[in-house]
Amino acid sequence: MGAKGRVLLVDDEAMVRDATQQWLSMAGFEVEAFSQAQGRWHGCSRGSTASW
Numbered sequence: 762m763g764a765k766g767r768v769l770l771v772d773d774e775a776m777v778r779d780a781t782q783q784w785l786s787m788a789g790f791e792v793e794a795f796s797q798a799q800g801r802w803h804g805c806s807r808g809s810t811a812s813w
Contacts, residue, residue: 764791771798 768790772778775796782794 765789767791768793770794771796773797 765788768785770778770782770785770792771794772781773796778794778796782792785792
C-alpha cells in the first residue's frame with residue numbers, strides 16, 4: 762500500500778518539525794520537512810510529479 766499523500770512540512774522549530782513529521786509518517790503520509798520555505802514551493806502544485 763502506498764502513501765496516503767505527500768506533505769511538505771515547513772517549521773522553523775526543530776522539535777515541532779520533527780514531531781509533526783514523525784506523526785504524519787506514522788499516519789501513512791510521505792513527508793518532506795524543511796526549516797525554511799524559501800525555494801521549496803516550486804514544483805509542489807497539486808498533482809505535480811516534480812520532486813521536492
